[in-house]
Amino acid sequence: QVQLVESGGESVRPGGSLRLSCTASGRNINEYVLGWFRQAPGKEREFLAAITGGLTPYYADSVLDRFTISRVNAKNTAYLRMDSLKPEDTAVYYCAAKSISRPVRASSSYEYWGQGTQVTVSS
Secondary structure, three states: OEEEEEEOOOEEOOOOOEEEEEEEEEOOHHHEEEEEEEEOOOOOOEEEEEEOOOOOEEEOHHHOOOEEEEEEHHHOEEEEEEOOOOHHHOEEEEEEEEEOOOOOOOHHHOOEEOOOEEEEEOO
């Protein structure tokens, strides 16, 4: 079992930045890929980024130039740095964990999910 807790979501103005955190607990966390997804009202859950225990990152093309994923294994924590935020980035952001053998960009690959943290981008 893996438990995930996200933090860092808040309201920001367009052009601003945020850093989300995902802290995992459980056994052998380093063996899991940690990913970030988001879901806006009325839309499907969207893959953003993921990172392996070996610190290999994966990104959705749509956020590659604005979002950065990182991970500190000693803290069992993954981060998502988001820059140049736009109103369309408004969503609930979720952290998820999966075994390394499953496809990284599919939400169905992820076995464990956090509760989500709200990000609102508005002037």
